[in-house]
Amino acid sequence: MDTFAERVARAILLAAGVSAVxxxxxxxxxxxxxxxxLLHHRFLIAVLAAALLGAVLVRALRPAVVATGLLSQAGFVGIALAMPDFSATTxxxxxxxxxxxxxxAGALLLHSARRQARWEGLTPRHGEA
Structure with missing residues (x-):
């Protein structure tokens, strides 16, 4: 089911992939x-960009790619905060x-997946399980 939330999440993934490129x-x-x-760093950015752009088309990749992108960017932010002389604020x-x-994007994808499961009758509507 292609919902509005899923389309917005795909647009966010596309924008994140293009910015990684x-x-x-x-x-x-x-x-x-x-x-x-430096070559390893370039390789990891290229893999992340390819995964983000691929997740726009392949639905099954989206949760893993969102988690991987968050880990990658959180790692950079953590390293930047740990270094007192970090100067690349941009x-x-x-x-x-x-x-x-x-x-x-992850929240929108989760919301869309929950609505899809509810539509298909896979989750109870009133929390009775």
Missing amino acids: WVLLALPPADGAALPL AFYLNLAGMAALLG
Whole structure:
């Protein structure tokens, strides 16, 4: 069932995927001693972007992709808060906004799934179970 909440959640996932691609394209070229770490970071962003964009089309991926995106962005925010000399405040606020968007998408997807289960008679309407 394609509800309004599900369409909004898909739009949020699409926007998050496109912003992850923009982040990937905006990263400076990797060089020096930290080359393996920077390449690994690029790879993880590319996988996350592909998963977010794929979740727009594949319904079964959406809960896992929302959880993975939240973990990824929460990890960045946690590391940024733990470092006293962190100076990339734009990236910090973008990750906070991304977390809020993914939380919203997750809530909309959960709401849509609950309505679908209720419509199909899989959950009781009055909590009698």
